[in-house]
Amino acid sequence: MSVNTLEKLLIDELKDLYSAEHQITKALPKIAKATTSEELKAALQNHLRETEGQIERLDKIGTILGKKLTGKTCDGMKGVLTEGASVLEEVEEGTVRDAGIISAAQRVEHYEMAGYGAVREYAMLLGMNDVAALLDETLKEEKAADQKLSKIAKSVNSEAIHVAA
Numbered sequence: 001m002s003v004n005t006l007e008k009l010l011i012d013e014l015k016d017l018y019s020a021e022h023q024i025t026k027a028l029p030k031i032a033k034a035t036t037s038e039e040l041k042a043a044l045q046n047h048l049r050e051t052e053g054q055i056e057r058l059d060k061i062g063t064i065l066g067k068k069l070t071g072k073t074c075d076g077m078k079g080v081l082t083e084g085a086s087v088l089e090e091v092e093e094g095t096v097r098d099a100g101i102i103s104a105a106q107r108v109e110h111y112e113m114a115g116y117g118a119v120r121e122y123a124m125l126l127g128m129n130d131v132a133a134l135l136d137e138t139l140k141e142e143k144a145a146d147q148k149l150s151k152i153a154k155s156v157n158s159e160a161i162h163v164a165a
Contacts, residue, residue, distance in 0.1 A: 020077035109146040145147035
């Protein structure tokens with residue numbers, strides 16, 4: 001598809017986000033399992049359920065627009081998740097790993113916030129208020145997840161600083 005209008009850009013970006021969300025649903029269970037912080041594990045598991053709801057919202061948007069949002073791979077999210085997975089391989093289990101997981105998870109959230117913020121603005125400019133409202137709902141969830149991770153990081157990082165070398 002040649003992207004030469006804002007509407008085509010919106011569709012292209014939605015396909016990218018659709019792919020990103022599916023990648024996240026595959027990665028989150030493994031990441032949650034690797035944590036030692038029960039609060040972090042619960043937050044990641046909760047975000048997995050939210051992500052599944054976000055996919056449903058994207059499906060609804062696809063229906064509204066009469067477009068399938070499949071068929072594209074989000075290389076950006078693939079890279080962010082690959083980088084985050086290296087924490088599981090390179091950092092020993094414990095609070096230091098948990099701190100690294102939080103950092104990696106926040107990178108994912110920030111990537112998503114950038115994407116959802118942009119497409120919401122496109123939808124608003126195109127007068128697609130129902131689509132914009134659905135995207136805004138997801139954007140709010142992503143921001144809340146990021147804030148929750150920041151809160152958890154305060155306690156996890158405080159514990160990690162005391163880990164002896």
